[in-house]
Amino acid sequence: MSSTAILEETLIKRSQQKKRTSPLNYKERVFVLTKTRLSYYEGRPEKKFRKGCIELQRVKCVEIVKNGGVVIPCQNKYPFQVVYDSTTLYIFAPSNESRTVWVQNLKEEIRNNPHIVAKFHPQFWQEGGWLCCGQADKLAPGCEEYNLFGDITRKPLPPIPGDESKSRRPPPPPPPEQGAPGAQEAEPQEEVVIALYDFEGAESQDLTVRRGEEYVIVEKCDVNWYKARNKYGKEGYIPSNYVTPKQPDNLEQFVWYCKNVNRNKAEEQLRNEGKEGGFMVRDSSSAGAYTVSLFTKSVGDGVIRHYHIKETAGSPKQFYLAEKHLFNTIPALIEYHKHNAAGLVSRLRYPVNKQNREAPTTAGFSYDKWEINPSELTFMKELGSGQFGVVRLGKWRALHKVAIKAVREGAMSEEDFIEEAKVMMSLSHPKLVQLYGVCTQQKPIYLVTEFMELGCLLNYIRQRRGTFSPQNLLSICHDISQGMQYLEENHFIHRDLAARNCLVNDSHVVKVSDFGMARYVIDDQYTSSSGAKFPVKWSPPEVFNFCKYSSKSDVWSFGVLMWEVFTEGKMPFEKNLNHEVVNMVTQGYRLYRPKMATPQIYEIMQLCWQERPEERPSFAQISLKITDEIEADGLNS
Known part of the structure; x- marks a missing residue:
C-alpha cells in the first residue's frame, strides 16, 4: 500500500442495492484507512484482492447511523456511514468502541475537505425512502444538522491517541469535584x-x-x-x-394477562373454557388502556361481560372497575376482585389464558443458527405443492413439527434468496409464519418453516362456508392486519398478499406466509401482468402499470383479501380476465360490498383501494379501525 495504515480491521459492508427490488447484501471486508483513502479488501490486504477504494477528498460526511429499530441481519450491529459523491456506504462495526474509533479517525482526515455537508440523514436509506424523514429521493438533502467535530449526540468525540495537538475540538470539561452532583456514577443495575x-x-x-x-x-x-x-x-x-x-407495573408476568387478544377471541376462549368466573385482562382498543373480560353461568347459558379498567384523574393515578374501590396498581385491583365481586357479575375466580400454554415460535432454533443440517430433518406426509415445489410435513431432530419446502430447480433465484434468508428469519411475530432456517448445502434447497395444521386460509374459509359469523371473519382480518403492521414497521414488503398466502394453525390463529418471496420467483407468467398467474386481481394500478411495490401496494392487496374473507372464499373479479380487470380498476371500478360485510367494514376495504398510494391508510391505522369495529358493541360498566 502507498501510505501507512491509520486503521485496519475486518468490518461488514452493505451493498449499494442498485435495484430497489434486489435483496440487501452484507459481506465481510478488510477495511484499511490511510491519510488519502479508505480501501476495502476481500481476504488479506497483502494479497491485493482490493474490492473498492474511496479517495478521502471526495468524502462529504462520516457519522454513526441511528438504527431506529431496523433488523440488522449480520453479526456486526454498530453501523456508520461514509457519504461521498452521490453515494452512501454503510459499514457495520463489531462494537460501539470500534465504530467510535473509525468515525473519529475518518472525521479527522476529512475535516479540511471543501464539500462537507451542512445536513445529513441520521438513519438508513431503505426500501425506497429515508427512514429518518420519509423522503423518497435518495439524493434528497439531509434532515439533521451535521457536526464534523462530534457525533450526532453533539458530545465531542475523544481525542485521537497520540494526536491531541491536531484536534480543533474543545477540551472535555473538568471532572466534578468530590461530593458535587454527578461525582459518582450509579452502578448500572442488572436487568x-x-x-x-x-x-x-x-x-x-x-x-x-x-x-x-x-x-x-x-x-x-x-x-x-x-x-x-x-x-x-x-x-x-x-x-x-x-x-x-420484572417490573411491578408489567402485566405480562401475570397469568391472567392476554396480550393482543381482541374482544371476539376473548369471548371465544372464555366460552370454550366454560368455567364460572373465568376471566382475562386484555388490551383495550384505546392505547394504554385495559379491559377485564369475565364469564358467568348465572345468566341463561352463560354470558360474558367486558369491564374497562378506569383511572382516576390527577397524580398519582389509581385504578378501579365497576364500583369505586381504588387501587394503586392493576395487579392489586385484580387480587381484590378475586375475593370480592364488588359490582361485577362474579368474582374473578379462574384466569383463562390460552397463550400462556402455547409457547410462541422463535426466530430460528437458536441464536445465529439459520443453516439447518438436512440430516436433522425427518420427512413425513406431503402437504401440497406451491410456487417453488412440494411442501411436506416433517420434524427437526424428531422433536419440532415443521413444514419443509423443497425448492424445485429453476423455480426461484436461489442465490438472491439465500442472501436475504437471515433477514426473513429475523422477522418474528405471532401473526407471521416463522421461517426457522434453510438447507442450502445440497440440491434441492429446503426452506424450513413453522407448521400450520389447518392449512391455507382460502381453503379453510371455503371448506367452512356458512359456519362463520361476521365477528369471526373480522377476527381473521385482524390477525392478518397485525402481521402486516409488523412487516410495515420493519420496512418489509410482502408483494403477494392474498388468502392463498395466509395459513391457519390448530388454534384458528391466522398468520401471514411467504412474505417477500414473490421477488424470487423465476416465472415469466407470474412476473408479467399479461400472464394468467400474475396476481393482477390483488394488485393496485402502480403495480400492474409500473411494477412499483411498497407497503401501500400491500394495503391494496389487503383490501382484496378482506373481500375474499367476507365472501368466504370467492374469486375477486371472477367473471373477468386479467386485462379486463386492469382496465376496470384503472377506470375506477372496485369490488362490490360482500353481504356479510357491514358498511363500516366495506369502508375499510374502500380506503385500501384509493387510487393514489399516499391516500391509503397504513396497516397501523387499518388494525386500529378493525379493533374499533370488533369493540363496537361497547363495554359494560
Whole structure:
C-alpha cells in the first residue's frame, strides 16, 4: 500500500442495492484507512484482492447511523456511514468502541475537505425512502444538522491517541469535584426478567429456561435473542419473546394477562373454557388502556361481560372497575376482585389464558443458527405443492413439527434468496409464519418453516362456508392486519398478499406466509401482468402499470383479501380476465360490498383501494379501525 495504515480491521459492508427490488447484501471486508483513502479488501490486504477504494477528498460526511429499530441481519450491529459523491456506504462495526474509533479517525482526515455537508440523514436509506424523514429521493438533502467535530449526540468525540495537538475540538470539561452532583456514577443495575414459557435449549450455546423463574440479561444480541444468566450462574442464549422484564407495573408476568387478544377471541376462549368466573385482562382498543373480560353461568347459558379498567384523574393515578374501590396498581385491583365481586357479575375466580400454554415460535432454533443440517430433518406426509415445489410435513431432530419446502430447480433465484434468508428469519411475530432456517448445502434447497395444521386460509374459509359469523371473519382480518403492521414497521414488503398466502394453525390463529418471496420467483407468467398467474386481481394500478411495490401496494392487496374473507372464499373479479380487470380498476371500478360485510367494514376495504398510494391508510391505522369495529358493541360498566 502507498501510505501507512491509520486503521485496519475486518468490518461488514452493505451493498449499494442498485435495484430497489434486489435483496440487501452484507459481506465481510478488510477495511484499511490511510491519510488519502479508505480501501476495502476481500481476504488479506497483502494479497491485493482490493474490492473498492474511496479517495478521502471526495468524502462529504462520516457519522454513526441511528438504527431506529431496523433488523440488522449480520453479526456486526454498530453501523456508520461514509457519504461521498452521490453515494452512501454503510459499514457495520463489531462494537460501539470500534465504530467510535473509525468515525473519529475518518472525521479527522476529512475535516479540511471543501464539500462537507451542512445536513445529513441520521438513519438508513431503505426500501425506497429515508427512514429518518420519509423522503423518497435518495439524493434528497439531509434532515439533521451535521457536526464534523462530534457525533450526532453533539458530545465531542475523544481525542485521537497520540494526536491531541491536531484536534480543533474543545477540551472535555473538568471532572466534578468530590461530593458535587454527578461525582459518582450509579452502578448500572442488572436487568432481571421473568420467563413466560419453558424453553429447551436446542444447542450447547443455549440456556434452558423454566416458566416463572428469574434470569439476568447479560447481553441483548439482537431483537430476537438475549444472552442470559440463571440463578446458578450458567449463561446462554434465550429467545427474547419467552421472557418479560420484572417490573411491578408489567402485566405480562401475570397469568391472567392476554396480550393482543381482541374482544371476539376473548369471548371465544372464555366460552370454550366454560368455567364460572373465568376471566382475562386484555388490551383495550384505546392505547394504554385495559379491559377485564369475565364469564358467568348465572345468566341463561352463560354470558360474558367486558369491564374497562378506569383511572382516576390527577397524580398519582389509581385504578378501579365497576364500583369505586381504588387501587394503586392493576395487579392489586385484580387480587381484590378475586375475593370480592364488588359490582361485577362474579368474582374473578379462574384466569383463562390460552397463550400462556402455547409457547410462541422463535426466530430460528437458536441464536445465529439459520443453516439447518438436512440430516436433522425427518420427512413425513406431503402437504401440497406451491410456487417453488412440494411442501411436506416433517420434524427437526424428531422433536419440532415443521413444514419443509423443497425448492424445485429453476423455480426461484436461489442465490438472491439465500442472501436475504437471515433477514426473513429475523422477522418474528405471532401473526407471521416463522421461517426457522434453510438447507442450502445440497440440491434441492429446503426452506424450513413453522407448521400450520389447518392449512391455507382460502381453503379453510371455503371448506367452512356458512359456519362463520361476521365477528369471526373480522377476527381473521385482524390477525392478518397485525402481521402486516409488523412487516410495515420493519420496512418489509410482502408483494403477494392474498388468502392463498395466509395459513391457519390448530388454534384458528391466522398468520401471514411467504412474505417477500414473490421477488424470487423465476416465472415469466407470474412476473408479467399479461400472464394468467400474475396476481393482477390483488394488485393496485402502480403495480400492474409500473411494477412499483411498497407497503401501500400491500394495503391494496389487503383490501382484496378482506373481500375474499367476507365472501368466504370467492374469486375477486371472477367473471373477468386479467386485462379486463386492469382496465376496470384503472377506470375506477372496485369490488362490490360482500353481504356479510357491514358498511363500516366495506369502508375499510374502500380506503385500501384509493387510487393514489399516499391516500391509503397504513396497516397501523387499518388494525386500529378493525379493533374499533370488533369493540363496537361497547363495554359494560
